[in-house]
Amino acid sequence: MTQRKSAVILGAQWGDEGKGKIVDVLSERFNVVARYAGGHNAGHTVIISGKKYVLHLIPCGVLRPGCLGVIGNGVVLDPLAFLNEVKMLKETGLPVDGQLFVSDRAQVILPYHRMIELAAENAPGRTKIGTTSRGIGPAYEDKMHRNGLRVIDLLNHSLLRTHIQNACHEKNTIAHALFGTEPLDPKQMYEEYARYSDQVAPYVTDTAELLNRSMKEGKSIMFEGAQGALLDIDHGTYPFVTSSSSTAGGAVIGTGIGPTMIGTVIGVTKAYVTRVGEGPFPTELHGEVGEELRRRGQEYGASTGRPRRCGWMDLPLLRYSNMINGTEWLVVTKMDVLDTLEEIPVCTSYKINGKVTDMIPADMRGFESIEPVYTTLKGWNSSTEGITDFEKLPKLAQDYLNFIEKESGAKIGMVSTGPDRDQTMTLPSFATTLDTLGKAAS
Ligand code: IMP
Numbered sequence: 001m002t003q004r005k006s007a008v009i010l011g012a013q014w015g016d017e018g019k020g021k022i023v024d025v026l027s028e029r030f031n032v033v034a035r036y037a038g039g040h041n042a043g044h045t046v047i048i049s050g051k052k053y054v055l056h057l058i059p060c061g062v063l064r065p066g067c068l069g070v071i072g073n074g075v076v077l078d079p080l081a082f083l084n085e086v087k088m089l090k091e092t093g094l095p096v097d098g099q100l101f102v103s104d105r106a107q108v109i110l111p112y113h114r115m116i117e118l119a120a121e122n123a124p125g126r127t128k129i130g131t132t133s134r135g136i137g138p139a140y141e142d143k144m145h146r147n148g149l150r151v152i153d154l155l156n157h158s159l160l161r162t163h164i165q166n167a168c169h170e171k172n173t174i175a176h177a178l179f180g181t182e183p184l185d186p187k188q189m190y191e192e193y194a195r196y197s198d199q200v201a202p203y204v205t206d207t208a209e210l211l212n213r214s215m216k217e218g219k220s221i222m223f224e225g226a227q228g229a230l231l232d233i234d235h236g237t238y239p240f241v242t243s244s245s246s247t248a249g250g251a252v253i254g255t256g257i258g259p260t261m262i263g264t265v266i267g268v269t270k271a272y273v274t275r276v277g278e279g280p281f282p283t284e285l286h287g288e289v290g291e292e293l294r295r296r297g298q299e300y301g302a303s304t305g306r307p308r309r310c311g312w313m314d315l316p317l318l319r320y321s322n323m324i325n326g327t328e329w330l331v332v333t334k335m336d337v338l339d340t341l342e343e344i345p346v347c348t349s350y351k352i353n354g355k356v357t358d359m360i361p362a363d364m365r366g367f368e369s370i371e372p373v374y375t376t377l378k379g380w381n382s383s384t385e386g387i388t389d390f391e392k393l394p395k396l397a398q399d400y401l402n403f404i405e406k407e408s409g410a411k412i413g414m415v416s417t418g419p420d421r422d423q424t425m426t427l428p429s430f431a432t433t434l435d436t437l438g439k440a441a442s
Pocket of ligand 1: 014015016041042043129130131132133134135136137226227228231240241242243276277278
């Protein structure tokens with residue numbers, strides 16, 4: 001039987017939990033890092049020796065020499081965004097050729113997807129989602145409508161030309177009729193995308209075959225989630241979600257690996273909670289404390305630069321996230337951002353219409369009725385920055401983490417105490433798990 005040397009790592013809430021750094025730190029334990037959902041709406045910031053890299057589409061694994069990066073079939077690929085990232089990585093001297101692979105079955109984002117999204121987001125009578133305006137939703141709509149362009153078809157110029165002609169005819173008509181949008185020129189679009197197609201071609205392969213073969217050969221794979229579990233199209237705070245399956249289950253669909261091949265699931269959560277874009281956020285802080293968290297945590301979206309909304313740790317939400325993902329391990333990031341607080345409220349349950357509950361509402365009305373019930377823990381009020389040993393954390397910081405672990409039901413495996421690779425602690429039991437799931441640390 002093939003060994004399950006694999007882990008799914010994903011954001012436990014609404015994205016931006018600091019996964020980029022954690023994937024980067026963990027990637028030394030894995031031979032392959034594969035993205036399974038979303039597109040260049042994601043933003044993964046990694047700081048290595050003081051230099052900042054922001055990746056939107058390409059998995060962070062490529063920053064480690066010898067680690068393969070895979071863009072799976074569940075991803076929507078914007079060829080231009082992809083080529084720009086490849087260029088940026090090459091200019092930085094990072095090896096990409098022979099280390100980066102794109103699924104032939106991934107869907108392609110084309111300019112009319114952005115056109116439709118921008119028009120629809122601002123149209124009267126539509127719920128404004130606050131999307132990243134990258135054309136993600138309309139590209140997934142076309143996929144489900146069985147009307148999308150797959151990477152394999154992007155590579156065939158004659159198919160590409162016909163697809164663009166037909167699609168532009170349809171999308172231009174719709175966008176003009178509904179939103180008064182100016183039409184896009186299919187000829188110009190074809191010429192541009194035929195050029196991109198030739199440049200993307202060397203990276204394209206059957207990545208499901210590549211991943212399954214790698215596992216058979218005993219290689220270890222990390223499935224890198226994008227966005228966050230609560231932005232999942234089915235399980236998230238619908239309609240304020242993204243258009244793909246960002247939960248752990250998406251790793252199976254979005255890469256072509258069977259469910260029995262997943263070794264474990266690791267959820268990344270900040271020591272508090274943030275969200276960009278619209279949608280419910282029960283523990284959101286509106287006053288000075290929220291501002292202070294935003295300032296100390298530098299909470300601005302990596303993709304759009306929008307200020308992130310900030311709030312306290314929400315345990316009902318984390319428990320829900322752990323349940324739908326089957327999360328076994330938690331990684332807590334940005335612990336040091338809480339260093340200056342005298343007291344730290346943590347939401348332990350919700351009150352909805354006077355009734356205390358742990359259930360996550362399915363609808364927006366339910367979310368609007370939530371009154372968070374808080375337990376206030378004492379702040380440690382001293383610096384945790386750069387501490388890499390759990391025992392060296394202030395006792396009250398240890399208490400905070402132990403409380404989250406006990407209440408959320410998942411074990412804390414790592415804690416991040418600063419933006420750099422080295423400002424990370426790995427707890428012994430998690431290190432042992434990594435020894436069995438991944439390869440030896442180099
Ligand atoms: P879309 O994915 O661009 O359609 O945006 C849908 C929602 O998901 C918006 O609220 C976005 O702000 C949010 N979103 C999409 N990608 C990310 C991400 O990587 N981090 C955080 N939020 C995201």
